[in-house]
Amino acid sequence: MKQDSASGMIFHAMISERVERFGYTVDGRYTRFAGIGFAFVALISAFTVGGYFIDRWAGTMPLFVLVGLVLGFAAALYYLFVKLKELGGG
Secondary structure (H helix, E strand, O other): OHHHHHHHHHHHHHHHHHHHHHOOOOOOHHHHHHHHHHHHHHHHHHHHHHHHHHHHHHOOOOHHHHHHHHHHHHHHHHHHHHHHHHOOOO
């Protein structure tokens, strides 16, 4: 038990030092960044899957899968740009 409390104190000291040095705060920003990452992947996936279904319907494999992939990536980059700007990224 003694070692657990000592390692906990060391961990707390390391976190406190980083907060002071770099100005980190634990205010939920990390969850926002995780949400942005999930949305990034979801946008690319949604456009690609949509392209797949259009290809199946039209019989043009893999034309719309590739178009969906490119459009999904562009939409995801735009979403990333907008969200990071909202968080104070410049």
